[in-house]
Amino acid sequence: MIVIGLGSPFLSDDSVGPRVVRELVGRELAGVRLVESHAGGLLLLEELAGSQRAVIVDALLDERKKPGEVVMANIDTASHNAACSHDCSLPEALAIGRAMGISLPADENIRLVGIVAKDVSTFSESLTPNVAAAIDKACDIVCAYLSSNSASAEAV
């Protein structure tokens, strides 16, 4: 299993993904690889190779939601940018990987955890207060998901 925290550590709330991953280090999750990354598409494909289940934690911009809200979604709702658009989208990358015979998690075994961000364009190592307060909840959601189907999906 792998948990990837996406985002720049220096752009305010954009760093929430990596921060969740750092927090998860303290929870000592057996059989889970924790990765901080600031890229997507083909680079994510390279990270996902060999895992059977994956969680991607990322900052989410959504004006209809309040900063700090935590949203869980399936891969089919991932936008281009959630997957970093310089190369290709995450669904495209996964399709290529599968066509190449690379061992990858099935779509239903990839979950996206989005934390609604307020500011992702100011250089700062601080989170805005509501987003900072959401880290524990996001960690709980990741942990709950990882333990939920562990009997049916063999941990890798």
Place this chain on the structure above:
Amino acid sequence: MSQRITIDPITRLEGHGKIEIFLNDAGEVSSAYFQVPELRGFESFCVGRHAEEMPNITNRICGVCPEAHHMAAIKAVDAAYGVECLPAARRIRELIYMAFYVTDHTTHFYCLGGPDFIVGPEAPASERNILGVIRKVGLDIGQQVINTRKRNHELIKQLGGRGVHLCGAVPGGWAVAVSKEQQAEFRHWATENVEFARFSLKAFEDIVLKNPEYLELVLSDLYYHETHSMGTVDPFKAPNFYDGQIRVVDTLGNEIALYNANDYLDHVAERVEPWSYLKFPYLKKIGWKGFVDGQESGIYHATPLSRLNVSDRMATPGAQAEFERLYETFGARGKAANGRNLPIHHRLATHWARLIELLYAAEHMCELLDHPEICDPNVRRVVQARAGVGIGSVEAPRGTLTHHYETDERGILTRVNMIVGTTNNNAPMSLSIMKAAKGLIHGGKVSDGILNKVEMAFRLYDPCCSCATHALGKAPLELLLRREGSGALLDRVVRD
């Protein structure tokens, strides 16, 4: 009644950006601009930190060109501290940088720029991607793209400490040396890179150059702009991505500037427009003449094509042969009044130039790894912080990248400035979009294929707008027609 068309966000481009197209009463294009989101507070974030932190901060500004920022930053720190990089460390820096170029140019050609040609500019957006390329060219090409990225990322990881956001740069040197075993393995990978680059050039020839329809598109007036060209060259006037002097040639191929990165402020100024937070760099000695191209305009471009336009030769044999073929094909070889090649102004030729650079980067990796001192363990030195000014510059794949730092006697940053690669091309990108839009949109009528041809006008510059924003949920390409003044929405077209 004026209309305003907004294409937002741009598909297949790093970060969020948008194109704004303004239509006049007759539905004809009056102007068009390229917009990207603004990142705030970079200088205040950096001032007060140790200068040697900068390679590891700036390489996380975006997920696309971390290696370019890492190298420009450490070169600026070297300069501020007045220290020369050790020879073996310099070769390692350059080796990593070439491996980065191979991955970046590969990604652009097969995922971003290439699908427009390989799958076709009129194909639906959902088809114009690397999956479409694989369907057209075959599964093997996907495997090759994946493998090329993988082996070069592995090299960067082994020498840089991390695969993506490398951390190996130290003032005056590099953190680790190359072992004999690594040298042998990397050399094998470099050879594979050369083969892959040749394969890519062949694919470009077969798919684009031998297709009369695509060739016509490449040669069409729609994608033609005469602007000056900028690029970094070695002492023999061949392109060098890591170090050298910055050369500018005018639209006719005459050298109009050759300077060290330290002097960039004497040559480049930045125009600010009230309607955008973007800055538009231009050649200071010519001056800003507005959004116009031509010999009298101060607008220049900094791209793979401009780097070849400023060069007299390539530094490696395979790339040299391709360089000659490119200028021959465009009837530009040796045709300038001074005997140089005439600059190529057909902007879609940038894709070809990018593949020639890919071959050069791969061949140069071989040269660096064949050097007898590549395994020299002497890669670190003792460095003293000091009060100083350091300017570091490299050719990022998407343009000349300049970092400018000032430090106090403790090595603490007191001032920071940056001109990133994409910024150089803000003005020519706006020009290119405007020209394509004017040629393609008439009477207020737009279609998917037309919009893509407008996008092709800036995609060739490979702009990077920073991977700052992420959004779950659908982010379709949205087209908004608005009435100027009231901003009333006249029409809305959404493309998934």
